[in-house]
Amino acid sequence: MITQNRGIAMAEKNILAYFKSPEQAEKALEQIKALKLIDSSINRFDGYPGDGSDRIRNPITGDFPGLGYLTLGGDFSDRDAAILAAANVSASGMSQSDETAGRDILLTVVIDEDDYEQAVAIAEKAGALV
Structure with a gap:
């Protein structure tokens, strides 16, 4: 997906990271916010x-x-x-x-393609299954 940001085309990537607690997901999101974050959400899901x-x-x-x-x-x-x-x-x-x-907390992140690998590393370090 391509979005326009101040006239410059940016490629986006999506991350679905599964955590065991909302606190883990929030900790990861706080660190990811320092990158070129486009959108995010934290949700609990059940089958x-x-x-x-x-x-x-x-x-x-x-x-x-x-x-x-x-x-x-x-x-x-x-x-x-x-x-x-x-x-x-x-x-x-x-x-x-x-x-x-026990991984019922989903952190969904839409991020600039350039920061994708770093965002995945942050999520995994915080305990996510990506």
Whole structure:
């Protein structure tokens, strides 16, 4: 993508950096702001719709719609989707830890092409998976 900045054409590059905490992403963004930053955002994302259970309930006596609601925080309007989510190893707590686990904070950066490598290095040093 090419943008105009004071009459000079600038090439842009995008970075998607995944962090384990908002503080890590904010620390990286503060350092990246010293470069030719065009746009940025920090967002939390989840693979399941809704906020799910906001408090721990006893699954024997509590009224809850399914395992995905309790363990994944999902609100499912479709019963089939709820069953499929409950089949996920993360729902049972039996998942193996891997490099991507817990990285639900996304730092999105649009930066001048000249500063791309430096911005990626800053994000990785701050703990990102880029």
